Amino acid sequence: MPGRFLKETLRLAVCVSALMAAAFADTGYEWPLELAPNLSSSFGEDRGSRFHMGIDLRTGGVTGKTVLAAADGHVSRVRCSAWGYGKAIYVQFDTGYSAVYGHLDDYYDELRDYVRRNQHARQNYNVDLTPKPGEFRVRRGQAIAKSGDSGSGPPHLHFEPRDPQGRPVNPRLLGMSWSDSTPPTPTKVLVCPDGPDSAVNGLAAPAVLALKTEGPGRFSCPPVRARGKIGFGVEYVDHEPDGLKLGAHRLRLLFGETTVFEVRHDRLSYDNHHNNAVAHHPFLGDLGRFKLLWRWPGNVCESYAAVTETGWWTVPEEGGELVLELVDFMGNRSVIVCPVLRDEDAPREAPAGAANAARGDLEWRCMGDWLSFTARFPAAEVEPPLVEVTAGGAAARSVAFVRAGGAVFSGAVKFDGAGPCTVRVSHPRLAAWGRSFDVAAREKPFTMALEGGARLEIPERGVYGLLPVSATLDEGGKKGGNLGPVWRLWPENAPLDRPGRITLPLPDTIKHPEKAAVGRQTGSGWAWMQGSVKDGRIQAEISSFGALSVVEDLSPPRLKEMVPEDGYAAESRRPRIRATVSDLESGVASWSLECGGQWLLAGYDADDGRIVWERDADLPAGSQELVLRVTDGAGNTAEFRRKLAVPGL
Known part of the structure; x- marks a missing residue:
């Protein structure tokens, strides 16, 4: 949309709070929106199989808000895609840092023209371009784009500052701040033994502890009995007053003045951001989404660089009191007090009397490099179950479950190395259980x-x-x-x-x-x-x-609607052209729109399946045929045609 931005003009934020001005007066970095600082997502947040690599800025649920250059520099890369960050600008700052601005609705004038020239030359909406360093200079506070919802909605601005090595960093390190006065709220705590030689509440199995609110930002959990080495995890959310949820900046496990483990989201890397999959317990999803305060083997992401310890805590003879601390990016803090009592090492005595005739149930879990078993009987049981392991052609070895109570037994198997093995659990009053594994190292x-x-x-x-x-x-x-x-x-x-x-x-x-x-x-x-x-x-x-x-997938993409209708008489040479398509199997992979043989620049919104012409050039005059071709991931192509009359000059 020509003339939408003033060329090379410094724009000062309007209608923003005095807090915003103070926050950036001496940092050298401008808040990237002409709006008061408000987030919908924070740095390092949980995204399932990955970390969130920047911050998401609220735009009031609408597109078209002015996006500003945070510092002097130049556009080093510009992308336009139906997926990922959608329309995105990469700015290299003169400071050595850089930033990604994602999910944009539009670029500023010169950059828009540059992108469109390349899109037309390649006849492809999706482009990834690297301008020369001096080609598109920007200055701090300059309007460089309009916010949008391209690539992934709803409307917001993804802002991702990066250090000179290209690693995403916490924007607070650049002096940026935003409104947040609510501390993180923990919902439950996970306590795990580190293997068969440890126990929590008598079991070689995880325990989930409910929390009691003791006051603003203060919580406690019931005492836990444990022996050996144990680790902690916490499920939490940083609630905002309007219901949005953010993440924590720092999580610490403390024993007295000693930091047992710490997670600090200040720097991330695309080389290992998928390690978020093991920053939370990968095998206990049915119990909760627990951020771990121990290091899972192979987790090398930068959020764990503050400590060299593994995070496993050895329970002392006298027990102790641990504190879990959660701090958000604006310094709001919550603490959880977790009392730990040293559990007895000796097996509990078997109940007197005859064997119980009732059948029990066996629960088992993968805990990583070991398996946890819990057998529960409806009444006191004299005979413990046996777990038998056969590996590497060696003779089977059997170990009795440990009694955790009159009717409850705990067992575990730890794997020592790679190779095939078979694990069986036997007991007269348990259903036969056995499984063969091949252990990967x-x-x-x-x-x-x-x-x-x-x-x-x-x-x-x-x-x-x-x-x-x-x-x-x-x-x-x-x-x-x-x-x-x-x-x-x-x-x-x-x-x-x-x-x-x-x-x-x-x-x-x-x-x-x-x-x-x-x-x-x-x-x-x-x-x-x-x-x-x-x-x-x-x-x-x-x-x-x-x-x-x-x-x-043998079915081509389907058309839900297309505008204009067949036989439409356009009133201008740039009528509105749009379509809604779907493909439920392999998904839409590519599309093209033509009028009278002329390729038209049309974007695709993967969220709602809409294809919209950008109306950046006149259609050829006269009776024309509009042709939309959509191809899915399996190579099936559907073609949709409309006749229309385009007025002359």
Whole structure:
């Protein structure tokens, strides 16, 4: 939209608070919006398999707010994409730092013209451009863009400052601040033993503790009995008064004046930002989303650089009181007091009397490089269950469960190294339980032949520490679009530090192998993972375990609506042209819009499936045919046509 911005003009923030002016008066960095500082997401927040690498700035639920250069510098990169950061500007500051401005609605005049020239030259909406250093200079406070919701909505500005090495940094390090007077609110605490030789409340199993509010920012949990080494995690949220939720800047575990462990979100790296998958416990999702205050093996992200310790705390003879501290980016602080009592090491005595006839239940969990078992009986039980491990051709070794109470027993198996093994649990009043594993080790590549002709491969440094892997084949697993059996890799959702590779045989029912992919089950559907087909097999990369099958997409994208209607008589040479499309299987991959053979620049919004012409040039005059082509991830193409009359000069 020509003339939308003043060229090379310094813009001062208007209608912003005195707090904003004071916050940046001496830092050299401008707040990047012509609005009072308010966040919808903070730095280092949990994004499932990754950290949030910047801050998200509120724009009042609308697009079109003025975006400002935070410091003097030049545009080093500009991207336009239907996905990711959408329309984005990368500014290299003269200070050596840089910043990404993402999800924009529009660029400033000269940059918009530059992007559009390249889009037309390549006949592609998606471009990634690197201007020359002196080509687009910007100055602190200059309007460089309008905020939007491109790539991913709702409307907001993603602002991501980076250090001279290109690593995203906490904007507070640049002197930036924002409104936040509410401390983080913890909801529950996780306490875990580090292995079979440790226990929490009598069990080699995790315990989740409810919290009691003692006052503003002060919480306590009930005393926990423990022995050996234990680790803590916390589920929390930093509530804002209007209901939005932010993350914490710093989390610490303290014993007296000693810092047992600390997480501090000041610097991140795209090389390892996926380590967020093990910054939270990857195998206890049914119990909560716990930020760990110990270092998971292989987690090397910068948020853990403040300490060299692992975070496991050895319970002293006299027990002790630990404090979990949570501090947000504006210094608001909450503390949780966690009393720990030293538990007895000696096994508890068996109850007197005859054996119990009632059948019990067995609960088991993967805890990382060990398995936790808890057997519960409806009444006091004399005989403990046995866990038997067979590995490497050696004779089986059996260990009795430890009594945790009259009717409760605890068992555990720790894996010492890579290789196949079988674990069985036996007891007259428990259902027979057994499972075969192949243990993957971080320092070695891993290959596992799966039933049904499938294969799993994980590269060196692909798993975090040791990981017991098992797989089952569900021949009758056809559900919601897959074409054959389902391979279930366990531990479910186990994250990988480096992508693995799954190879599946193509089922006989497949019609067009070139339109096949590996699907990962997500609820009632399948997530499409593009693969390569060769010799009757399909191969794809995976970043985590789960249920996998072969899927096929033979359906082209569908049109929900298109404007204008067929036969439309336009009143100008730049009428509004838009369409809404969908593809529920492999997803929209590309699109093109033409009028009378002239390529039109049209953007695609992946959130709502809308394709909109940018109206940046006149249509050819006369009777014309508008052609929209949409191609999905499997290569299926749909073509939609409309006749229209375009007025002359």
